[in-house]
Amino acid sequence: MKLLALESCNVTYGKAQALHSVSIEVAQGEVVSLIGRNGAGKSTILKTIIGLKQPVSGRRVWKGDDVTARLPNQLGRLGIGYVPEDRRIFDNLTVHENLRIATVMGRTGAWTETRIFEMFPVLLDRASQAGNTLSGGEQQMLAISRALLTNPELLLLDEPTEGLAPLIVDELVDSMRRINEEGMTLLLVEQNLRVPMKLAHRQYVVDNGTVQWSGTTADLLANREEIEKLISV
Ligand SMILES: Nc1ncnc2c1ncn2[C@@H]1O[C@H](COP(=O)(O)OP(=O)(O)OP(=O)(O)O)[C@@H](O)[C@H]1O
Ligand SMILES: [Mg+2]
DSSP, X not given: OEEEEEEEEEEEETTEEEEEEEEEEEETTOEEEEXXXXXXXXXXXXXXXXXXXOOSEEEEEETTEEOTTOOHHHHHHHTEEEEOTTOOOOTTSBHHHHHHHHHHHSOOSSOOHHHHHHHOHHHHHTTTSBGGGSOHHHHHHHHHHHHHHTOOSEEEEESTXXXXXXXXXXXXXXXXXXXXXXXXXXXXXXXXXXXXXXXXXXXXXXXXXXXXXXXXXXXXXXXXXHHHHHHOO
């Protein structure tokens, strides 16, 4: 089943057009990546999905319904979760308090604190520590956990592995794979191919605010040289 689609979306910041007729879709159960260099428009695509940006033309579609006019909180209630690039953890609250807020604010469902601590045991070890005492990798785990606790059907992740050491990236890739295997649909933004090649079923390459290429991960492998050119800095 098709969960989400953007259809021919044009998105602007003031007079500057950031997205040009962008169309993407995500089916239930998939891991889909948006790949592209700095300023390509990746975060703007996620913001358009979650309603932080409204397209000046084009449509946002959720399970076949036109939800273009909906606001971020309404789209959250429909089942779209979002981990922004800056992670937005409450620095002065403990790990447990950070999780509690998400539990209270979100939808109910299969993701509970118990399940989060099974997925990320380090968060249980750190439960009474303040958010700002966590390592970068732990903060990302906390940010993902908070989004999971709102029990979305589609989880948007903006550069979850940015700035993390290779070993921690591998750990996060394993976690995201398990989260997907347990039924969560993921739309993941990354600047390079490393994580998408390991994790995603399908890929969109974004440049200059347009979708330049899309295909399966096997297609990407077959066209790797061409795609490296589109994303190299
Ligand atoms: N708040 C804003 N005001 C004005 N222009 C913006 C704003 N946010 C983004 N832009 C512009 O829109 C374009 C797309 O930006 P976007 O943040 O979506 O790129 P990105 O692919 O996420 O880049 P990065 O990899 O650096 O995060 C860029 O030209 C950027 O300068
Ligand atoms: Mg970005």
